[in-house]
Amino acid sequence: MLIWAVRRFVVAPAVVGLTVLMWVSLPLWLVGAAALSPLLPGRWRALRVLWLVVFYLSIETVVLLIMWGAWFASGFGRTIRRPYWEGIHYDLVQGVMWVFFREAKRVLRLSIETDGPTPDAHPGVPILVCCRHAGPGDSFTLIHALMHWYGREPRVVLKDTLAWDPMFDVVLNRIPARFITPNPAEGEDLESQIAALADGLDENDAFVIFPEGGNFTPRRRDRAIARLRRIGMERMAERAESMIHVLAPRPGGFLAALDAAPDADVVLVAHTGLDHLLTVGDVWRELPMDKRIVMRWWQVPRAEIPEDRAERIDWLFGWWERIDLWIQQNRPEDLPSDRS
Known part of the structure; x- marks a missing residue:
């Protein structure tokens, strides 16, 4: 039960908060990734990784919010x-x-x-x-x-x-x-x-x-x-x-x-x-x-x-x-x- 509570009430909100933080500070991340890319092997490696991280966190956050809404719409989970x-x-x-x-x-x-x-x-x-x-x-x-x-x-x-x-x-x-x-x-x-x-x-x-x-x-x-x-x-x-x-x-x-x-x-x-x-x-x-x-x-x-x-x-x-x-x-x- 404790592990379940940590996952739902600590980890999930942390992911949503991290997503918001990434989008707010994205210009800084983009500048940093662009500056690093010429120093790393692979074409635009740092920018690709950055975008995949931002993209995945965004999907995660949107899906969590949708499922939170479904929980409310199902009678606070009674018919979920x-x-x-x-x-x-x-x-x-x-x-x-x-x-x-x-x-x-x-x-x-x-x-x-x-x-x-x-x-x-x-x-x-x-x-x-x-x-x-x-x-x-x-x-x-x-x-x-x-x-x-x-x-x-x-x-x-x-x-x-x-x-x-x-x-x-x-x-x-x-x-x-x-x-x-x-x-x-x-x-x-x-x-x-x-x-x-x-x-x-x-x-x-x-x-x-x-x-x-x-x-x-x-x-x-x-x-x-x-x-x-x-x-x-x-x-x-x-x-x-x-x-x-x-x-x-x-x-x-x-x-x-x-x-x-x-x-x-x-x-x-x-x-x-x-x-x-x-x-x-x-x-x-x-x-x-x-x-x-x-x-x-x-x-x-x-x-x-x-x-x-x-x-x-x-x-x-x-x-x-x-x-x-x-x-x-x-x-x-x-x-x-x-x-x-």
Whole structure:
């Protein structure tokens, strides 16, 4: 409760105040950034970073004010979780994603390509979406793709650290979503929480989960392999060692969602182009980005998914091996450049 209060009554107002301060003092920031730009590698790097910060804070503040108004209009939050308001919040998220990606593509010269089944491949069928995790950018890109290109309303399982972003904290507590801790304390039943979120999916829904439990780093890869050995899964540890671009999947949450949504197909998602953008420092070093992001989608009909738990784990590992191979064959340096 204390953490929730700090996020809502300290962090959120601080973001709004910082946004106002940035706009009021923007001429000074612009002069400083312009003076620094010739001294830094990359074309107008300081100005690009400044604009992205101002732009993101502005989106955050506008969305927070809109959601504050929705809270009042819904009877001080009494009806905020009814379908009407849920639909409004999904529309708000979709609009924010469209604006954000449009500006990011312009400023950073990003291009996003998708390869795989079209929205027509899933008519009237809910889907469980399993995506590799290689940085915060892939979460945004995946949700953007699901909402704008596939016309889905995503239900998302995210790390609890993202709840410190006020916009995410508020909006994802008003639509079906879960903030979870990848390494929960004893007694926390995360699989039950995930199953509850996946229950009742309709033909317009997409349940989104990242089975690796965190962004890929070599250190996390080593820890994941060691964990498999520690719990006696030597064969899976050997398979995880053969995968060099992904972490060994943690199947518990995915299997819980699979049981809770018996009519859902499964969509596996791999991507390249955002692999090394894990921190603010990584983004700074990469600017100007000129990135080509490629997303590969595979649809697996429900009838092709095993029923036995052990066979399902083996099936998931097999798909992660396939995703690892696809990443190896489609690394950014191997893709044709679209730069002009």
